[in-house]
Amino acid sequence: METAQSATVLMDFEAWMTVIAIICLLCVSAFFSGSETALTAASRGKLHSLADRGSTGANRALKLTENSERLIGAVLLGNNLVNILAASLATSLFLRLFGENGIAMATLVMTALVLVFAEVLPKTYAILQSEKAATLVSLPITIVVAVLSPIVAMVQFIVRGILSLIGVSASDQAEAGAAQAEIAGTIALGHVEGNVDRDDRDRLLGALDLKDREVEEIMLHRSDMEMIDANSAPQDIINQCLTSAYTRLPLWKDDPENIVGVVHAKDLLRAVNKVMRGESNALAALDDFNALDVAMKPYFVPETTTLDDQLREFLRRKTHFALVVDEYGALQGLITLEDIIEEIIGEISDEHDVDDQTAPQMDDAGNYVIDGAMTIRDLNRALEWSLPDDEANTIAGLVIHEAQMIPEVGQVFAFHRFRFEIAAREQNKITSLRIKRL
Known part of the structure; x- marks a missing residue:
């Protein structure tokens, strides 16, 4: 009789210990599930900002997310391990309590517990507080990743081997523009949701697109260029500069393809003023004036140059004007610093602009x-x-x-x-x- 009672007490003790172990394992599973979601959902930009302010947790989280494959492998390994162990203990417990029916009951009970408390609840919290959760779990997850790294490396080796058999290379690097595409997508989505104004969207996307667009796309074509014939009379050259809407004009000699310089209206007027003031017979002296003496050396760029590279080159050279040529050296057009800036902020107009395009208007027929x-x-x-x-x-x-x-x-x-x-x-x-x- 005493032996039976002792066995019952022992069984009750083992059952309660099993229940406590299952609860602990569910808590660990919730930790792994929430950590995975927090570290993958957290914005690296926000984490970087927190790290700059001195947050060690954010700094650890950034380091963890640098190798996402190793991070996810370690977290999934730990999560599956505790989930399987919890399910095994629950099955053992329910078999002792309910016999053969315990398997079905254990499956239903553990599915509900894992779904609610180990998956949905922690992941929902991690999504709502991703950066905060990522900084909190960064230290323990760093330890877990370090401990499980040998096993994770072996699993990765096996996975890559299997993928290679079906023609998938797991070592391919992400495309170079992935970060840029993500930023552009976020800006576009923000505009759709009403959080980003149209003008702000256009400016931000315009700045991001500079690396993907070439000079030939926005240059002023040579058929629309205004140029000066260097063989023209000095007074004609001066009149053309004064009546032109442009500050800088290309100077050609003998052939419009033969650009020999670029005349800046301010340099021209300074030179003319010097001649007019320095000579007693100013008009006669003006007939001997040579525009080439004040012309700047022409700056040529290939038509395939990206706008981003050209912008940097303009800033480096401290110039605003370049002539565009094709692969054969033939003149194709010209580009200015203003043209590139307009791709970012929109049309820039002043009192001298006469050809600015106005917003298209719809007629009565819908055209x-x-x-x-x-x-x-x-x-x-x-x-x-x-x-x-x-x-x-x-x-x-x-x-x-x-x-x-x-x-x-x-x-x-x-x-x-x-x-x-x-x-x-x-x-x-x-x-x-x-x-x-x-």
Whole structure:
């Protein structure tokens, strides 16, 4: 009788110890689940900001997330280990209490406990307080990763071996623009959700796009360039500089392709003023004036230079003006520092600008009358459209690319969910179009 009572007491003691062990294991499982979510959901930018303010926890969290594969491997290993152990103990306990029916009951009870207390609850908290949770768990997780690193390394070796058998390389590096793409996506999402203004979005995305865009996309084409013939009479050169809307003008000699200098209006006027004040017969002396004496040396850049590189080069050289050439050295156009800045902050206008493009206006028929030289990027910005700019820079170029011909006035095309009607054309140049969304 005493033996039976002792056995019952021992069994009760073992059952309670098993219950306590299961609860402890569920707590550890919740810790691993919350830690995984916190460290993966935490913003590295915010963690970096906290680390700069002296937070050692944020600094440890940053170091942990540098090798996400090792981190996730260690956390998942620990999480699965405690979950399997907790399920095994629960099955053993329920078998003793309910016999063969204990397996089903243990499965249902442990599924509910793990789902609520070891998965949903800690992960929800980690999402709501990701940076705070990441700093709190960084120290214990650092220890766990250090202890389990040999096992994790072996698991990674096995996984990579299996992936290689099916033609997947696990050693491929993430694309170089992943961080930039993530930032751009966040800005676009913020605009959709109403947290980022349209102008702010355009400025931020414009700055991010400088590395992906080339000089030829925004340069002023040579057909629209205003240049000075160095062989012209000095008074004609002076008059052209004074009446021009531009401060800097390319100077060519014998052939428009032969750019020999760039005249700055201020330098020209200083030189003319010096001549006029220094000679008794100023007008006669002005006839001997040579614009090449005050012209700056021309600065040429390849058309494939990225806008980011060109911006840095402008700042380094302390100049604002460059001539664009193709791979054969032929003149293609010109680019200024203002052109690049306008890609970030939008159009910059002053009292001398006469060709600035105004926002397109819709007519009664629902058409937008667009200048053919308007860039696709500017049109997309102005009207919130998404016309592709991979194959052409201007609206006219897009129509010619899609039509595979130079259209006649009145011809109509439909592509990319838009209707394009040729409104005006000069020789082979499309100067105006009517565009309507279909």
